[in-house]
Amino acid sequence: MESENSSEAQVSLALQANAEDTTASEDKALSLVAVEIPETGPEGDTLPHQGAPGKGINLQWSNLVYTIEDPQKKTSRCILDNVSGEVYPKQLLALMGPSGSGKTSLLNSLAGRVPQTKNAVLTGTHLVNGNSGVNMSKVSAYVLQDDALFALSTVFETLMFTAQLRLPGDLSVKAKEERVMEVITELNLIEATHTSIGNDRVRGVSGGERKRVSIGTELLHKPSLIFCDEPTSGLDSFQAQNVMGTLKELASRGNTVVCSIHQPRSSIYNMLDLIVLLAQGGVVYNGLAGEECEVYFAAIGYPVPKGFNPADHFLDVICVDHRTEESSSQSKARVETLLTRHAQSADDSASKSLIPQSSCKLVNAMLTSTAGAGHSSFLIPFMLLVRRSWREQMRDFVALCMKYLMNVFFTAVFGIVYWRMAFDQVSLQNRTGILFFQAMNQAFGSTIGISQVIPRQLQIVWRERASNMYNVLPYYCATMFITIPLEFLPQIVYTLVIYFMTNLRNGWDHFFIYLGVMVLENFVGISVGLLLSASLPSVEMAPNIAPAIVILFLMFSGYFLNEESLPDVLGWLKYISFILYSFQALCVNEFKDAKFSCSSEDQVCYDGNTWLESYLKFGEVKIYENCIILAGMMVGWNILAVSVLQFNRPRFLNFQNADSSKLSPTELKNPVAVKTSGDILNFVN
Ligand SMILES: Nc1ncnc2c1ncn2[C@@H]1O[C@H](COP(=O)(O)OP(=O)(O)OP(=O)(O)O)[C@@H](O)[C@H]1O
Numbered sequence: 001m002e003s004e005n006s007s008e009a010q011v012s013l014a015l016q017a018n019a020e021d022t023t024a025s026e027d028k029a030l031s032l033v034a035v036e037i038p039e040t041g042p043e044g045d046t047l048p049h050q051g052a053p054g055k056g057i058n059l060q061w062s063n064l065v066y067t068i069e070d071p072q073k074k075t076s077r078c079i080l081d082n083v084s085g086e087v088y089p090k091q092l093l094a095l096m097g098p099s100g101s102g103k104t105s106l107l108n109s110l111a112g113r114v115p116q117t118k119n120a121v122l123t124g125t126h127l128v129n130g131n132s133g134v135n136m137s138k139v140s141a142y143v144l145q146d147d148a149l150f151a152l153s154t155v156f157e158t159l160m161f162t163a164q165l166r167l168p169g170d171l172s173v174k175a176k177e178e179r180v181m182e183v184i185t186e187l188n189l190i191e192a193t194h195t196s197i198g199n200d201r202v203r204g205v206s207g208g209e210r211k212r213v214s215i216g217t218e219l220l221h222k223p224s225l226i227f228c229d230e231p232t233s234g235l236d237s238f239q240a241q242n243v244m245g246t247l248k249e250l251a252s253r254g255n256t257v258v259c260s261i262h263q264p265r266s267s268i269y270n271m272l273d274l275i276v277l278l279a280q281g282g283v284v285y286n287g288l289a290g291e292e293c294e295v296y297f298a299a300i301g302y303p304v305p306k307g308f309n310p311a312d313h314f315l316d317v318i319c320v321d322h323r324t325e326e327s328s329s330q331s332k333a334r335v336e337t338l339l340t341r342h343a344q345s346a347d348d349s350a351s352k353s354l355i356p357q358s359s360c361k362l363v364n365a366m367l368t369s370t371a372g373a374g375h376s377s378f379l380i381p382f383m384l385l386v387r388r389s390w391r392e393q394m395r396d397f398v399a400l401c402m403k404y405l406m407n408v409f410f411t412a413v414f415g416i417v418y419w420r421m422a423f424d425q426v427s428l429q430n431r432t433g434i435l436f437f438q439a440m441n442q443a444f445g446s447t448i449g450i451s452q453v454i455p456r457q458l459q460i461v462w463r464e465r466a467s468n469m470y471n472v473l474p475y476y477c478a479t480m481f482i483t484i485p486l487e488f489l490p491q492i493v494y495t496l497v498i499y500f501m502t503n504l505r506n507g508w509d510h511f512f513i514y515l516g517v518m519v520l521e522n523f524v525g526i527s528v529g530l531l532l533s534a535s536l537p538s539v540e541m542a543p544n545i546a547p548a549i550v551i552l553f554l555m556f557s558g559y560f561l562n563e564e565s566l567p568d569v570l571g572w573l574k575y576i577s578f579i580l581y582s583f584q585a586l587c588v589n590e591f592k593d594a595k596f597s598c599s600s601e602d603q604v605c606y607d608g609n610t611w612l613e614s615y616l617k618f619g620e621v622k623i624y625e626n627c628i629i630l631a632g633m634m635v636g637w638n639i640l641a642v643s644v645l646q647f648n649r650p651r652f653l654n655f656q657n658a659d660s661s662k663l664s665p666t667e668l669k670n671p672v673a674v675k676t677s678g679d680i681l682n683f684v685n
Contacts, residue, residue, distance in 0.1 A: 056089025057129060057139065057225040057256045064109050064124035066102075066281075071119065079105045081282045082343070083124075087258055087274060089224065092251040094289070095260040096311065097278035098319045103260035104145075104229055106278065108652075110258060111227040112136030113466070116651040123656045128225075132655075137468055140225035141218030145233055147210045148459040150388065151199035152395040155192050155213050157388075159183060162217045164384055165469040169377075183219050187212040187246055196395075208239030212246055218467075219250070226250060228259035237265050244268045266309040279318040282339040300341060378477075381470035385478035393486055403449070404490055410441065411494045415501030422503075423595070425602045428611050431590055434502055436559045438495060439583040442521045443550050445491050450483055450529030451546035454645075455539040466650035476530070476642050483526050491522055505590050513589045513623060520630040521582035527637035528578070534644040553577040558584060558618070578633055584618050585626040591616075 066080035080102050087093040095103045108114045113136070114122055128134040149158055163176040171179075184193055189205075189212055197213065198204015205213065211231060218226065228247060232240035244264070248271040251257040264272070272289035285296060294304050297314060304313045318335055321327040393400065418434045421427040454461070461475060495518045498504075504514065532546050554560070556570075557579040574580055594608030606615065613619035 056254050058086065058088050059110060059225065059256060059258070060086040060125075060127040060130075061110060062125045064106070064122070064126070066105055066109055066114065066120070066122045068117065069119040069121065079281050080109060081280075083276075083278075083281075083283050085276055085283070085286045087256055089254050089256050090251055091273040092248050092257045092259070092271060093274040093276065094264065094272045095258070095276050095278060096262075096264070096315065097284075098315060099262070101278040101318075102281040103262075103278055105281075106276070107227055107229055107258065107260045111140060111142050112652055113142055113227075114653040116653050120653055121656060122653045126655055137466065139223065140227060141221075141223035142466070143215050143218050143226070143228040143231065144463055145229040146459065147214045148463045149197045149210065149213060149217075150392050150460060151197050151202055151204065152392045153388065154194045154196055155184065155189055155205060155209070156180060156194060157391070158197060158213055159216050159220065161384060161388055162469070163220045165381060165464075166221045166467070169380070179220060183216045186219070186249075187216050188242075189213065189216070206239065207235050208242050211235065211239070211243050215243070215246060224254070225256045226258070228257065230262060231259050232261060232264070232268070240265070241267055244271055263315060264311045266311065269309065269311040277314055277318055279335045279339060280320070283342050284318045284335070284338045285314070285342060300338070378474050382474035382478050385470070385475055386481055389478060389482040393482065400486075403486070407490045407494045411497050411501075414498050418502040420501070420503045422597075424597045424599070425605060428591075428596055428606055428615075431504065432587065432616065434498070434504070435586040435590060436557070436583055438498065438518070439521060439557065439579050439586060440554060442491060442495070442518060442582070443525050443553065443579050444547070446483075446487055446522050446525030447529040447532070447550050448543070448546045449487055450526055451532040451536065452539055452542040453479060453483075454530070454533035455536050455542055458537070462650055472642060472645045472649065476645060480526065480530065480638075487526060488522050492519065505594060510589055514586060517582055517585045517589065517623070517627065517630075520627055520634065521578060524578040524630050524634045524637065527634050527641065531637050531641040531644065534641045534648070553579045556580060558616070576633070578630060581626040581629050584621045585623045587612065587616055587618050588621050588623050
């Protein structure tokens with residue numbers, strides 16, 4: 001009886017929604033996907049939860065089980081437990097539940113974005129317009145919870161960058177600009193078009209506008225299915241309302257919108273078409289929002305108190321209260337009952353559920369027309385990435401000035417301290433000293449500065465790579481390329497000025513060898529910096545780890561420790577110390593066959609060769625050999641850095657038994673009945 005009432009209400013609300021939405025959608029549908037969603041099921045019955053017939057994406061999922069197994073303890077942590085549901089075009093579905101209930105995990109599962117982690121297993125059936133195994137990154141958009149955007153680019157520049165990489169390559173720049181302006185208008189961002197995104201240091205657009213820009217970057221290629229993780233988090237209630245209004249508007253234009261949301265205010269709750277309430281990874285309620293949901297909760301003994309926000313009430317009911325032992329056991333029992341109750345009602349309605357496969361015509365064009373296809377070419381993403389990095393660096397004027405000022409300062413200090421050295425016995429020590437400082441300074445300057453570059457962009461680049469906008473090579477080369485004017489050239493200018501201020505060895509041949517070694521060392525330092533940059537997971541780690549690595553190389557540079565006194569266990573480090581090879585080559589260039597005057601006051605007299613052999617122990621060193629080693633290191637570190645970046649690419653779990661082509665016709669009609677390994681899992685929560 002209760003279930004009859006509920007499905008009647010469902011049907012009437014669905015029909016009402018259909019009637020309202022059909023006209024609005026026809027002229028201005030954002031969707032490029034040509035898939036007919038039938039109005040009725042095979043026996044003429046109205047389909048459950050249906051928004052409206054027409055074009056768009058219908059998503060169905062059943063028996064989703066997401067577990068993290070612990071082979072040592074022989075237990076499995078069940079993060080999603082047999083979750084089923086569906087959503088249609090023109091519907092805004094909210095995944096709601098207390099913290100840790102599995103909202104993000106469910107959203108990620110539906111979007112094909114569950115991060116690949118060790119021992120994580122995802123099973124179940126996931127159908128897009130009745131088809132399994134669809135590449136979700138090609139048919140949908142995913143808006144991350146954190147707005148990963150470059151702070152110093154404007155709203156227009158941010159969207160234009162994405163448009164150039166995500167829209168078809170044969171579209172003219174003008175057409176792409178028009179599309180960007182279209183999205184800006186749709187998202188009500190006109191006034192912020194030329195405002196910077198901003199960050200803690202630079203004033204930019206508001207939080208709500210930033211969120212809408214994030215949504216905009218995902219809308220440019222006109223996806224019909226939009227996933228949004230916690231779109232209102234961190235926003236005040238007015239901004240949250242605006243952002244949700246935007247999502248509602250997108251749904252009403254024919255898109256299918258799924259978002260996770262923590263605690264919506266009542267005006268936001270009223271915008272929702274469907275809700276899935278999650279508790280402890282299971283479903284407590286899955287159906288129409290609004291009155292339908294209130295009726296369900298009233299029927300099971302939890303009516304919404306008068307004047308209360310229904311969303312708050314539902315969350316209160318499905319939350320486990322850990323404050324006291326008694327409240328904890330009571331609330332756990334309540335949640336268990338609600339989960340069991342929903343599981344039973346889902347079993348009852350399973351036979352009526354879901355569109356039969358045969359009535360969903362998946363047009364092949366879907367996979368290409370909505371795709372953020374990503375650029376297979378190297379040159380275009382490379383140039384766009386260089387341009388963006390350059391823009392960001394140039395606009396960070398204070399940081400840029402500080403960098404150059406430090407170089408001028410050190411040039412002045414070293415130049416004055418070692419001013420115009422003579423070619424006498426005293427200068428042997430001083431020349432060795434300045435050459436060592438040069439080698440050290442190049443290493444510190446290039447490695448440490450660059451080690452922060454990639455971690456600073458990590459989140460943005462992860463998002464863009466997850467959307468297939470470009471692959472690792474153009475990104476890496478662009479990052480390397482941009483270091484040339486910003487890190488390499490200032491260092492080289494500083495090196496040259498020092499050469500002439502301090503009167504290092506005369507002769508153009510020695511000057512060019514000195515310059516060549518410095519250039520090589522600089523590039524090796526940049527490569528080590530990029531390798532660290534690619535390996536470090538956060539910006540905060542870079543200032544601690546990078547100097548420690550450079551100091552390690554420094555210790556084995558042949559200046560602080562005599563080669564013979566190196567401990568065996570650490571002796572190998574000298575073979576990878578690029579500072580050692582550079583310092584040796586600089587010394588050989590400076591001292592080999594050089595004459596130094598000797599006065600009667602000098603107790604010992606060295607010429608260049610004896611200084612090299614007896615004092616520095618570099619008698620056997622050949623400049624060309626060291627340069628070859630440095631060049632090899634440069635290539636090796638770069639290959640390693642690219643491999644690390646490639647290895648750390650966004651990787652997502654696939655459904656293990658999602659191939660519905662292997663399912664029987666009955667199972668296809670009724671995916672809820674498909675058995676999964678969820679039956680044998682322990683619930684450890
Ligand atoms: N890869 C993982 N390894 C271990 N535990 C995980 C993993 N992913 C999710 N979890 C756990 O699964 C539970 C659900 O996580 P999820 O992020 O989906 O919850 P949520 O409802 O979105 O929470 P919140 O509202 O706080 O963001 C949490 O307890 C979380 O710690």
